[in-house]
Structure formats: structure tokens, C-alpha cells
Amino acid sequence: xxxxxxxxxxxxxxxxxxxxxxxxxxxxxxxxxxxxxxxxxxxxxxxxxxxxxxxxxxxxxxxxxxxxxxxxxxxxxxxxxxxxxxxxxxxxxxxxxxxxxxxxxxxxxxxxxxxxxxxxxxxxxxxxxxxxxxxxxxxxxxxxxxxxxxxxxxxxxxxxxxxxxxxxxxxxxxxxxxxxxxxxxxxxxxxxxxxxxxxxxxxxxxxxxxxxxxxxxxxxxxxxxxxxxxxxxxxxxxxxxxxxxxxxxxxxxxxxxxxxxxxxxxxxxxxxxxxxxxxxxxxxxxxxxxxxxxxxxxxxxxxxxxxxxxxxxxxxxxxxxxxxxxxxxxxxxxxxxxxxxxxxxxxxxxxxxxxxxxxxxxxxxxxxxxxxxxxxxxxxxxxxxxxxxxxxxxxxxxxxxxxxxxxxxxxxxxxxxxxxxxxxxxxxxxxxxxxxxxxxxxxxxxxxxxxxxxxxxxxxxxxxxxxxxxxxxxxxxxxxxxxxxxxxxxxxxxxxxxxxxxxxxxxxxxxxxxxxxxxxxxxxxxxxxxxxxxxxxxxxxxxxxxxxxxxxxxxxxxxxxxxxxxxxxxxxxxxxxxxxxxxxxxxxxxxxxxxxxxxxxxxxxxxxxxxxxxxxxxxxxxxxxxxxxxxxxxxxxxxxxxxxxxxxxxxxxxxxxxxxxxxxxxxxxxxxxxxxxxxxxxxxxxxxxxxxxxxxxxxxxxxxxxxxxxxxxxxxxxxxxxxxxxxxxxxxxxxxxxxxxxxxxxxxxxxxxxxxxxx
Ligand SMILES: Nc1nc2c(c(=O)[nH]1)N[C@H]1C(S)=C(S)[C@@H](COP(=O)(O)OP(=O)(O)OC[C@H]3O[C@@H](n4cnc5c(=O)[nH]c(N)nc54)[C@H](O)[C@@H]3O)O[C@H]1N2
Ligand SMILES: Nc1nc2c(c(=O)[nH]1)N[C@H]1C(S)=C(S)[C@@H](COP(=O)(O)OP(=O)(O)OC[C@H]3O[C@@H](n4cnc5c(=O)[nH]c(N)nc54)[C@H](O)[C@@H]3O)O[C@H]1N2
Ligand SMILES: [Mo]
Numbered sequence: 071x072x073x074x075x076x077x078x079x080x081x082x083x084x085x086x087x088x089x090x091x092x093x094x095x096x097x098x099x100x101x102x103x104x105x106x107x108x109x110x111x112x113x114x115x116x117x118x119x120x121x122x123x124x125x126x127x128x129x130x131x132x133x134x135x136x137x138x139x140x141x142x143x144x145x146x147x148x149x150x151x152x153x154x155x156x157x158x159x160x161x162x163x164x165x166x167x168x169x170x171x172x173x174x175x176x177x178x179x180x181x182x183x184x185x186x187x188x189x190x191x192x193x194x195x196x197x198x199x200x201x202x203x204x205x206x207x208x209x210x211x212x213x214x215x216x217x218x219x220x221x222x223x224x225x226x227x228x229x230x231x232x233x234x235x236x237x238x239x240x241x242x243x244x245x246x247x248x249x250x251x252x253x254x255x256x257x258x259x260x261x262x263x264x265x266x267x268x269x270x271x272x273x274x275x276x277x278x279x280x281x282x283x284x285x286x287x288x289x290x291x292x293x294x295x296x297x298x299x300x301x302x303x304x305x306x307x308x309x310x311x312x313x314x315x316x317x318x319x320x321x322x323x324x325x326x327x328x329x330x331x332x333x334x335x336x337x338x339x340x341x342x343x344x345x346x347x348x349x350x351x352x353x354x355x356x357x358x359x360x361x362x363x364x365x366x367x368x369x370x371x372x373x374x375x376x377x378x379x380x381x382x383x384x385x386x387x388x389x390x391x392x393x394x395x396x397x398x399x400x401x402x403x404x405x406x407x408x409x410x411x412x413x414x415x416x417x418x419x420x421x422x423x424x425x426x427x428x429x430x431x432x433x434x435x436x437x438x439x440x441x442x443x444x445x446x447x448x449x450x451x452x453x454x455x456x457x458x459x460x461x462x463x464x465x466x467x468x469x470x471x472x473x474x475x476x477x478x479x480x481x482x483x484x485x486x487x488x489x490x491x492x493x494x495x496x497x498x499x500x501x502x503x504x505x506x507x508x509x510x511x512x513x514x515x516x517x518x519x520x521x522x523x524x525x526x527x528x529x530x531x532x533x534x535x536x537x538x539x540x541x542x543x544x545x546x547x548x549x550x551x552x553x554x555x556x557x558x559x560x561x562x563x564x565x566x567x568x569x570x571x572x573x574x575x576x577x578x579x580x581x582x583x584x585x586x587x588x589x590x591x592x593x594x595x596x597x598x599x600x601x602x603x604x605x606x607x608x609x610x611x612x613x614x615x616x617x618x619x620x621x622x623x624x625x626x627x628x629x630x631x632x633x634x635x636x637x638x639x640x641x642x643x644x645x646x647x648x649x650x651x652x653x654x655x656x657x658x659x660x661x662x663x664x665x666x667x668x669x670x671x672x673x674x675x676x677x678x679x680x681x682x683x684x685x686x687x688x689x690x691x692x693x694x695x696x697x698x699x700x701x702x703x704x705x706x707x708x709x710x711x712x713x714x715x716x717x718x719x720x721x722x723x724x725x726x727x728x729x730x731x732x733x734x735x736x737x738x739x740x741x742x743x744x745x746x747x748x749x750x751x752x753x754x755x756x757x758x759x760x761x762x763x764x765x766x767x768x769x770x771x772x773x774x775x776x777x778x779x780x781x782x783x784x785x786x787x788x789x790x791x792x793x794x795x796x797x798x799x800x801x802x803x804x805x806x807x808x809x810x811x812x813x814x815x816x817x818x819x820x821x822x823x824x825x826x827x828x829x
Contacts, residue, residue, distance in 0.1 A: 071083065071084050071094075071096075072084075072085065072555065072557050073552065073554070073618065074536060074537060074554055074557060075186050075187070075268040075536070075541075075543035075552050075554045076107075076111075076185065076186050076268055076536060076698075077183060077185070077186050077264055077265065077266060077267070077268055077698050078105040078107040078108065078263055078264055078698050079097070079101070079104060079105045079107075079108065079263065079265075079268065079269065079271075080098070080268060080269065080270055080271070080543075080552065081095060081096065081097050081098065081101075081104065081108045081111075082095065082096055082097070082098060083095045083111065083537065083557050084096075085557050085558055089558065089559075090558055090559060091115075091116065091558060092111065092112055092115045092116075092537055092557060092558055093112065094112060095108050095109070095111040095112050096108065098271070100271075101271055102271065102275065102276050103259075103263070103275040103276065104263075105263035105264070106263075106695065106696045106707045107263065107696060107697050107698055107701075107702070107705075107707055107708075108707070109696075109705065109706050109707030109710075110696070110697055110701075110702035110703075110704075110705020110706060110707045110708050111537075111702065111705065112705070112706070113702075113704060113705045113706050113709075114519070114701075114702035114704055114705045115535070115537060115558075115561070116561065117519070117704050117822065118822070118823070118824060119519045119520045119521075119704060119822045119823070119824055120518060120519055120520075120532075120561050120562065120564075121517055121518065121519060121520055121524065121530055121531075121532035121533075121562070121564065121824075122150075122532060122561065122562030122563060122564070123150040123151070123152075123532060123562060123563045124150065124151050124152070124153055124155075124156035124529075124530070124531050124532065124563070125148040125149065125150050125151070125529075125530045125532075125827060126148065126149050126151055126156065126159065126528065126529055126530075127141070127146055127147075127148055127149075127527065127528045127529075128146070128147040128148065128149050128828070129146065130512070130528035130529075131149055131159075135163060135166070135484075135485075135511035135512045135528070136511055137508055137509050137510065137511065138508055139505075139508045140508075141504070141507055141508050141510075141513065141526050141528070142504050142507065142508075142522075142525060142526035142771075144771060144772050144820075145826070146525070146825060146826075147825065147826045147827075147828055148530065148825050148826065148827050148828070149827075149828055149829070150827055150828070150829050153563065153565070153573075156529065156531065157570070157573050157574055157577060158577065159529065160514060160529050160531075160574060161574050161577035161578050163485065163511075163512050163529075164176070164203065164485065164574070164578060165578060167484045167485045167511065167512070168203065168204055170484075171482070171484055173200075173203070173204040173205040173206055173450075173451050174205075174206075174207050174451045174453045174481045174483075175207075175481065175482060175483055175484040175485065176200060176205075176206040176207065176483070176484070176485050176486075176487065177206065177207045177460075177463065177483040177485070177486040177487070178196055178197060178200040178206035178207065178208060178486075178487050179206075179207065179208050179209025179454075179455065179457055179460070180192075180193060180196055180209075180486075180487065180488045180489050180490065180491055181209055181212065181213065181457040181460075181491045181493070181496065182488070182489075182490045182491015182492060182493075182496065183266070183490065183491070183698065183699060183701075184489070184490025184491070185490070185535065185536045186266075186267050186268035186536065186541075186543045186545075186554075187536055187539075187541035187542070187543050187554060188267075188441060188442045188443060188444065188541065188542050188543060188544070188595065189442075189444050189541050189542065189568075189588065189591060189592050189595055190534075190536070190539050190541050190566060190567065190568065190588075191444060191490075192489040192490025192491075192516070192533075192567060193489070193490055193491075194443070194444050194446055195444070195489065195567045195568060195571060196487060196489040196490070196516075196567070196571070197446045197447075197449070198444065198445065198446045198447050198571070198582065199571035199574065199575060199582050200449070200487065201446060201447035201448060201449050202447060202571075202575050202580040202581060202582050203575065203578050203580045204450065204451075205448075205449040205450045205451035206449065206451055206487075207451060207453040207454065207455070207463075207481055207483060208449060208451070208453075208454045209454060209455050209456065209457035209460070210454050210455070210456055210457065211456050211457055211458075211799060212457060213394070213457065213458060213496050213799075213800045213802075214390055214428075214429075215235075215390045215393060215424070215425075215428075216393075216394075216456060216457065216458055216793070216797065216798075216799030216800060217393040217394070217398045217399040217402070217793040217794070217797040217799040218231075218390070218393050218399065218402050218424060219231070219797075219799075220399070220456075220473075220474050220796060220797040220798075220799070221393075221399040221402060221403060221796065221797055222234065222402065222406075222424075223645075224646070224652065224655050224657055224658055225403065225406060225646065225651060225652050225653075225655060226406070226644050226645075226646065226651055226652075227644040227645025227646045228645050229644075229645050230631055230632065230635070230644050230645065233630075233631040234422075234423070234424055234425075234631055235424075235425065235432075236437055236546055236547075237437050237627045237629075237630055237631055238423050238424070238425060238426075238432060238433055238630070238631060239385060239418070239419060239420075239421065239423050239433065239630055239631070240277075240433050240434065240435030240626070240630070241274065241277035241278055241280070241281050241426075241433045241434070241435065242277065242435050242626070243418050243419040243435070243630070244281040244285055244385060244419050244426075244433070245277070245280050245281040245283070245284050245285065246284075246418070246419060247383050247417075247418040247419025247420065248281070248284075248285045248383050248384070248385045248419035248420065249285065249286065249381075249382030249383045249384065250285070250286050250287075250288065250378060250379060250382055250383070250384045250385070251281070251285050251286070251287045251288070251384075251385050251387060251426075252288045252290070252375070252379060252384060252385070252386050252387070253287065253288070253289050253290070253297065253386075253387040253388075253389065253426060253427065254290045254291070254306075254311045254314075254315075254386075254387065254388045254389065254392055254401065254405060255289075255290075255291055255296060255311075255387075255388065255389030255390075255391050255392055255427065255428075256289040256291045256293065256295075256296025256297040256301070256389065256427055257278060257287065257289070257296070257297050257298070257301075257387070257389075257426055257427030258296050258297075258389075258427050258428075258692075258693075259275055259278070259298070259427075260693070260695035260696075261427055261428055261429065261430075261693050262274040262275055262278070262427065262429070262430040262432075263430060263695075264429065264430055264693075264698055265429065265430040265431045265545040265546075266429070266431070266545060266546070267441075267543060267544060267545035267546065267548075268543045268544065268545050268548075268552075269430060269431065269545045269548055270544075270548055270549045270550045270552065271549075274430050274431075274432070274433065274434060277433070277434070278298075278426075278427075279298075282298060282300050282301075286302070287300065287301035287302065288301065288302045288304060288375065289301045289302065289303055289304070290304045290305075290306045290311065290314060290367065291303070291304075291305070291306065292305060292306060292307060292308050292688070292690060292756060292757045292760040292762075293690065293755055293756055293757075293760075293762060294754075294755040294756075295755045296427075297427075304367050304371055304375070305366060305367065305757040306365040306366065306367045307364075307365050307366050307679070307688060307757065307759070307760065308395070308688045308690055308760065308803070308804040309395045309396070309398075309675055309688075309804060310361075310364050310365035310366075311365070311388075311392055311401045311404070311405075312397070312400040312401050312403075312404045312670065312671075312672050312673075313356070313360070313361040313364040313365050313672045314361050314365050314367055314372060315401070315404035315405055315407070315408045315670075316346075316347050316356040316361065316404055316670065316672055317347075317356050317357060317358045317360065317361035317362075317369075317372050317376075318372060318375065318376045318379065318408050319343065319347050319356070319404075319407060319408055319411050320347040320348070320355065320356045320357055320358070321358060321372070321373050321376035321377070322376055322379075322380060322408075322411045322412070323344050323347060323348065323411070324348075325376070325377070327376065327377065327380035328340075328411045328412075328413070329411065329412060329413020329414075331413070332410070332413030332415075333410060333411065333413070333653075335639060335650075336410070336415070336416075336635070336636065336639050336650055336651060337410050337650050337651040337652070337653050338648045338650050338651075338652055338653065338654065339652055339653035339654020339655065339668065339669055340410070340411070340653055340654075341654075342653070342654040342668065342669050343407055343411075343653050343654060343669050343670070346669060346671070356672070357369070358370070358372035358373045364672070364674075366757065379412055380412060383414065383417065383418075383419050383420045384412055384414060384420060385414075385419060385420055385421060385422075385423055386405050386406075386408055386409040386412070386421070386422050386423070387405075387422075387423040387424070387425075387426045387427070388401055388402055388405040388422075388423075388424050389424075389425070389426070389427050389428045390424070390425065390428040390429075391428070391692060391803045392405075392803075393793065393799070394793070394799070394800055394801060394802055394803035395675070395793070395801050395803050395804060396675040396676065396677065396791060396793060396794075396801045397665065397673045397675060397793065397794055398793045398794075398797075398799070398801060398803070399666070399793055399794060399796065399797050399799075400670055400671060400672070400673065402424060403669070403670035404670040405422060405424070406422050406651070406653075406670075407653050407669070407670045409421050409422035410422075410651050410653055415632050415636065415651065416631075416632035416633050416635055416636025416637070417636065418630075418633075421631075421632060431545055431546050431547055434547050435547075435626045435627070436547035436549075436624050436625065436626060436627070437546070437547055437627045438544075438546055438547040438548060438622060438623075438624075439604055439605055439606050439622060439623065440599070440602065440604055440605065441544050441551065441599065442542060442551075442595040442596055442598070442599035443595065443599075444591070444595055453479075453481045454478070455478065455480065456473055456792075456797070456798035456799060458497070458498075458792065458798065458799050458800040459471065459480075459792070459798055460493065460497060460503070460506065461497065461498075461499065461502050461503055461506045461790045462480065462790075463480050463481075463483060463506075464483060464486075464506035464507065464509050464510065465502075465505065465506050465509065466480055467480055467481065467482035467483065468480065468482060471795075471798065472663065472795040472796075472798075473795075473796075473798050474796060474797070474798075475657070475658075475660075475661040475663075475796070483510065484510065484511040484512065485510065485511055485512045485513075485514065486507075486510055486512075486513050486514070487514040487515075487516075488513070488514070488515045488516070488523060488527075489515070489516040489533075489567060490516070491523075492521050492522070492523045492699070492700045492701075493523055494521065494522035494523045494526070494700075494768075494769045494783070494785070495521075495522075495523075495699050495700035495765065495766060495768075495769075495783075495785070496699070496785075496800075497785060497790070497800075498785055498788035498789055498790040498791075498800060498801070498802045499743045499744075499785070499786075499788060499789055499790035500744065500769055500778075500779070500783065500785045500786045501743060501744050501778060501786065502743070502790050503790070504526070507526050512528050512529070513526060513527045513528050513529075514527060514528065514529045514530075514531070515527035515529070515530050515531070516530075516531045516533045516567055516570065517530060517531075517532070517533065518532070518533055518534075518535045518561075518564070520823075520824045520825065521700065521768065522768055522769035522770075522783075522821070525825055531565075531570055532561070532562060532563060532564040532565070533564055533565065533566070533567050533570070534560040534561075534564045534565060534566045534567075535560075535561070535564075536554065537556065537557045537558055538556055538557070538558060538559060538560040538561065538564065538566075539556050539560075539566050539588070540553075540554070540555050540556050540588070540589060540592055541554045541592065542554060542592065542595075542596060542619075544622065548622060549621065549622060549624055550619045550620065550621055550622060551608070551614075551619055551620050551622055552618065552619040553614060553615050553617075553618050553619050555615075566588055568583070568587075568588040568591070569588065571583075592611075593611045596611045596614060597610075597611055606620075606622055606623050608620045653669055653670075654668040654669040655668050655669075656668060658796070661796065663794070663795045663796055664795065665794045665795055665796070666794050666795065666796040676791075677789065677805070677806055678806075679759070679806060683806075684808055685740075685741060685742070685806035685807055685808050686759070686806075686808065687721075687725060687759060687760065687761045687806070687807050687808070687809055688759060688760045688761065688804055688805075688806060689739070689741075689760075689761045689762065689763060689784065689787065689804060689805050689806070689807045690760060690761070690762040690763075690803065690804050691762075691763055691764075691765050691784040691785075691787075691788060691802055691803060691804060691805065692762065692764060692765070692803070693764065693765065693766075694708070694711075694764035694765060694766040695711070695764070696708045696710065696711050697766055699765065699766050700765075700766045700767075700768060701766075703766055703767060703768050703821075703822075704768075704822045708766075711764075712749060713733075713734060713748075713749025713750065713751055714734060714735070714736045714749035714750075714816070715749070715816075715818075715819055716736075716747055716748055716749050716767065716780065716781050716782045716819060717746075717748050717749070717763055717764065717766075717767035717781060717782025717783070717784075718748060718749050718750070718751045718763065718764075718782075719737050719739060719748035719749065719750055719751065719761055719762070719763050719782070719809070720751045720752075720753050720755070720756055720761060720762040720763070721737075721750060721751070721752055721753075721756070721761050721809065722752075722753070722754060722756045722757065722758045722759070722760065722761075723752050723753075723754055724758045725758060725759065725761065725809070726750065726752045729809055729810055729811060730811050731750045731752070731809075731811055732750065732752065733750060733751060733752050734749065734750065735749070735750040735811060735812075736748070736749060736750070736811075736812045736816050737749075737750050737809050737810065737811060737812055738777060738809070738810050738811070738812040739761075739763075739787060739807050739808070739809050740787075740807060740808045740809075740810075741787040741788070741789075741805055741806065741807045741808070743786065743787060743788070743789065744777075744778035744779070744786035744787055745777040745778050745779075745786065745787075746777050746778060746779040746780070746781075746782050746783060746784070746786050746787065747776065747777045747779075747780045747781070747782060747812060747816070747817075748763060748782040749782070761807065761809060763782060763784045764784075765783075765784055765785070765802075766783075767779075767781045767782040767783045767784075767821075768781055768783065768821035768822065769781070769783040769785075769786070769821065770783070770819055770820055770821035772817065772820040772821075773817035776812075776814065776817050777812075780816075780817050780819060780820075781819045781821045784802075784805075785802065787805050787807055788801075788802040788805045789801060789802075789805060
């Protein structure tokens, strides 16, 4: 068996006797908590949905570049061509666009996770290539915590905002010091199976269990099983946490439990917050009774919780999902405000965290050395978008959008090049996304598989997967930089992206490869890393490769977020205008935005549940347990979760009964944007009025007379509206829907069939 590395862990693969095929994949015997997603690898590797040869959409080939509403139609034919033809065509088209419209007409933002690996990192490779030919319109932030990434630097400064991601309070601190972990959104074990860049072993769940032995955990969420059975569950409706947090602050204020001394020395704006929660500024006291009406969390429970939080060492955790909603940044703002009023920010195991239960590397307690990187060069094009505004970019060229206190003009994009992402997984309102993509002259996609995104492309280039190339891998705070040797040769005519870009660059008179092949580059990035200041001792490349990797030092960080600031705020100010935690930010207030004030505020979302409304269920769209996003959705582990052959929809027994639905039924789920079919699972692990589907089922538009997606991709339902005019992030974590029985003939799922391919 040979070791390989992915975002869902480091595991072993077995190769067939002829060396061509992966026949088995299994976790390390000593892995304490291996991800089920490993079980997807074997089926997916040689699945019929793999892209075998370069392919060009026939209509684009025959008619040339240009907007086309048929992009993505189920019947679109693709012509398979040899590599020389594909690369000539694409180089000519890139040249037409850059010379005719300038490099800003090329969108290379290309959001997505791709695969683990420090050299063959899909985004890094694409960006280096596009930089070498004159640059591109880029994207910033992410779909994960895009609202926090913009908000938090205003409140705690840029450095502390980074530390809150990479050097937060650790599970060890929690186990040792925390009496009460109050977590909004739970601590989902399945989410901690994933670490960006991979990890030697999945370490968090063991740490979390150790902490659970000493720490009371209160999970506020619409799902009971967002946390381990040992946790206390307080049901709150999605998108209402800000109200609950403000009510907790209200109780601290009126019952004399707020830490006024800490607020006076370490924060600014506490007075504004006090006046707001007391109702002095808007006439609405933010009492537990007020929050209970909004969130359905009982007022007595909220009041009692505030007292318990003030009685011992308390850590407030907000999972990423809370900020992926309309006004989602307010939950992060209010969570930080609550922690500041408790006065424990900077104490071991106390204060504020934003990511326990969201990512497997969160709270591991090791920051780790820098890792090898593939240099991307310089992008001379200034234009960018926050990544979740891709639909607006393509549909409203020339428009201006507000962002982070300034304004961005959206350039007119003619060509988009996507590598390592699946917008038909990650973006919202997929029917709008289709319209947006139809405006392009040309859409280029590098893919391993015929994903729905590839099926919208004009040029599809087949790329080698992690199992088919040599790389090195490690995640942040990892214990080992691993050699990840190729296990098998590339599928069909797939090539490394390095090879593709080197040849495209040659055709365009640019230099991508600097005369080296990918193996020489692997050695170079390793040796550059080894020689860099701050790198740990490591052997020369040949020995590293023979040894299969090198151990990385595992020193716990000494100065977790806020410790030095707490000890002496004058000597160690935060990077905010005041040097303190800004609970009311003059800078934010000065932006004068309609939807973001200087302090945390409750705002009723424009999309809001109303009794008797048509869209009467709150659908949570959260991360899938048995895969990473949409990756390898055709694999055995992911398939094992499907119901009636499609993505499951969880419903509370009362909501199921009201609709005449039982386990195993097929349901039609609708929103004002679109509709899908799903397989019903009835469970009391949800609040009544709340439903749940995982993201990541492949978009299947093959039976539009029945539903816009017959496979259950939640993003046909979600809204393509921003979190706010400050942050412009995705709001896809939940959406209001109508659910009914579907009794008609159930169409087959065709999502994993390749398109019609002709030679
Ligand atoms: N409604 C809703 N939507 C969501 C979310 C939600 O909570 N709700 N979550 C959001 C979040 S947090 C995220 S991060 C996004 C994730 O969105 P994505 O990162 O876009 O999702 P993936 O399925 O990981 O897509 C990666 C794609 O890269 C391909 N790939 C893998 N390796 C390589 C490679 O080496 N080269 C190339 N060219 N391709 C490769 C895979 O086949 C796959 O199609 O989704 C977001 N979307
Ligand atoms: N197995 C697996 N793990 C993953 C991923 C994956 O695809 N598969 N994706 C990874 C990525 S890219 C990311 S960004 C992280 C995301 O990490 P998170 O954003 O934390 O993950 P989610 O599963 O979307 O949401 C966690 C829980 O939050 C709850 N929730 C949603 N909205 C609200 C709300 O408004 N209020 C409250 N109180 N609770 C709410 C939901 O019940 C949900 O189960 O996960 C990572 N981990
Ligand atoms: Mo994410």
C-alpha cells in the first residue's frame, strides 16, 4: 500500500498488479478518526465521468467565441480533439481576448478547493500562468468565512483576525481551563474530518472528546446532532443567533454581570452597545423574551445561560456557517461583543473563538512553520471581486458595488478560466449562474471529472489527479511534510496542469516553467523552503523523497490570541484605530452603510419566515459528512448516504406528517429560484420548521419538467444575495423552501454521465 494525501486526510491506496489502477483505499490502522470520504476514492478514480481527452463544445467550435444561452444544455455535444489542437485553439482565444479587451477581460478568480499538494495547487498554477501572460481579474476572500474575513480586521485588527484563524484558543486550553463552551452552530465532528491541505492524522476529534470530559458544552443550533450527545442542546432557528447573543448581553448588563473594568480598559463602544441592548437607541430592549420570539429559544434558558456564562471560565464559539447568511457578519460581531462583556478575552480557555467544529485544524494548538510554495508571480491587473459576486460580475459589467467601505467597478469579462473549483457546487442560485455564464465569450475548465461546471465549459482540459502526480503535502500546524508520490499514471490523456500551462505559455510567448519540468520544480520548491529562514532542519530532496517526508516541529504557540493584549493593552495594542476591541467602530459607522452599523445589531432578514407563508420551512444547507463538497459524489461512501437515489432531505416528524411524507419518499423542494427532488429522512434531531440538506450533490438539469435539479443540489434553491454591502460574501447556509410529496414518475439521475462526446 502507498500513502497519499487529501483534504480529507492521509491514507493508503493499493495499486493493481499492472500498476495502472487504484484497487483499494483505506485509512492508516492507527488513525483515530479517519474520514469516510476515503471510501469514495476507488470508484471515482476511473469512473465514467472522468474527463479522458481534451474536449471542445461543438457549437463554440463551429460558431466561434460568443455569448450563448445553450452553454450547459443537457444535449450539448463535445468534440474530442488532440492536445495540440486544444492548446492551439485556447492560446489563440486567450490572445484574442487579451489583445482585444485587455487582461482584465480574463477572469481567473477560479474559486475552489482543488486538491491537497503544495506544487500542483490548482489555483496557484492557474494564477502563475495567467500572470505570465499579463494578468487577470482576480477574486478575494472565500465562501467559508468571507464575511468574517472582512469584518474582523475592523474590530480586532488584521493580525489578531489572522491569529483567530490560525492561533486560536486550543482544545488543550479548553480541556484545562474552560468550564463552559457555548457554541453557536455546535461542534460537528464530520466537519473536523477536513483540513485544508491535508493532515498527517485527523487529530481534532480526540482532542474534542478529551475536552468534553471536563468542559460543559452548550450547543445552540437548529440541529441536535451538531454536537456530541453529551452536549446540552438549545434549539435556535437559523439566522437568529444575533438576537440570542444580544439578549445574553442584555442579561449581563441588567443583572450586573458584565465585566465593566475589562470593557473600560480593553474595548471601545461598550456604552453604545449597552444603550442599544437596553432599547435606549431604538425603543426595543433586547430582552430574553424579545430574543425568544425571534429565535424560539426559551427566555428562561437564555437568562439562565447568561448567569452560567458569567459564573466561570467561558468560551464563546461561533461556527463559520452563522456568517454565511444575510447579515451573517452580525453573528460574529455579536459573539465577540458577548465575549467582551464577559471580560474573559485573553484568559486561557476563555473569550472568543470562530471555528471549533468548522475545520479539522482549528484549535490543534500548533501554528507550525511556513510550508513550500510555488511562486505565482505578479498580477498587474488591479480589478477584483469578492469571490461570491461572480454572478453580478458577469451579469452587470460596468456596475459599481460597495465593498468594505469603498466601491468596486465590475469589469467586462469575456473569458473565464476555472481550475480546481466547482461553481455549480459552491455558488448560489444556479439558474442565475447559468445565465451569468451564458454572457461569456469563452468558458475554460480544467477538471478531473465531467462536473456540472465542466459541462458548461467551451473548452475542457483533462487533468491528472493527486493520485497521478508527484507532490508534497502538509496542512497548517501539521506534524509532517509528506512526500506524495504518484500512485498510477494519469487517466486517459489527462496531463498535469503544470504541463498544460507550460505549453500554453510557450504558444503565447510567455515563460511559465523557467526551463524546468514539474519534477525539477518539486525539488526546487522543497530546496527553497529548506533554505528559507524559519524552516525546520530537513534533509536534501532525494533523502526526503526516499524517507517519504520529514517531521515538522510541534511547538505549541506561546502567545495565543489576545494574551499579550490582555496583560498590557497599552504596550500591545490591537491593530484597530483605538488599539482596543472595537465593539462600536467609528470607521464602520463612517462607511454609512444601510445594513451595517458601528456596533452589532439585530436585523430581520429580508427573507423571513412568516406563519402561513408559502415557503414555510427553513432549509439548512450544510457541509456533507461523507465527501468534501461535491468531490467524488459518485463514490461509494457518498452513495451510501443517498435516499431514493438522491440527496437526502431531513425533516422533523411533525413537518413530514403534515406533508404526508415518510422515510424513503421522494420530495419536491421549491424556492422562488428553483426546485429539486430529494429523498426523505424523518428525524427529531431537528427543530420543527427546519429542514436540512447537505451541499454537494451534482447539479442535474436533465428533467426540467419535473424539477430544476433531480439529484438534490441545494444551490438551485439558495439566493445569490450578499451577506451585506460591507462584506459581499455568500449567504447560502440557509434558505426558505416549500416541501411537498412527489408522486410522479421519478426521473433517473444523469448527473454522473459524461456529455455526448464525438471525435
Ligand atoms: N448553499 C451552500 N453553498 C455552499 C456552502 C454552503 O454551506 N451552503 N459552502 C461553501 C463553502 S464553505 C465552500 S469552501 C465551497 C466549496 O466549493 P468548491 O471548492 O468549488 O467545491 P469542490 O467540490 O471542492 O470543488 C473542487 C473541484 O476541483 C476539482 N479538482 C480537484 N483537484 C483538482 C486539480 O488538481 N485540478 C483541477 N483543475 N481541478 C481539481 C474537483 O473535481 C472539484 O470539481 O462551497 C460553498 N457553497
Ligand atoms: N466532511 C466535511 N467536512 C468539511 C467540509 C466538507 O465538505 N465535508 N467542508 C469544509 C469547509 S470548506 C468549511 S468552510 C467548513 C464549514 O464549517 P461550518 O460552516 O461550521 O459547517 P456547516 O456544516 O455548514 O455548518 C455547521 C452547522 O451550523 C449550523 N447552522 C447553520 N446555520 C446556522 C445558524 O444560523 N445558526 C446556528 N446556531 N447554527 C447554524 C448547521 O446546523 C450546521 O450543521 O467545513 C469544512 N469541513
Ligand atoms: Mo469552505
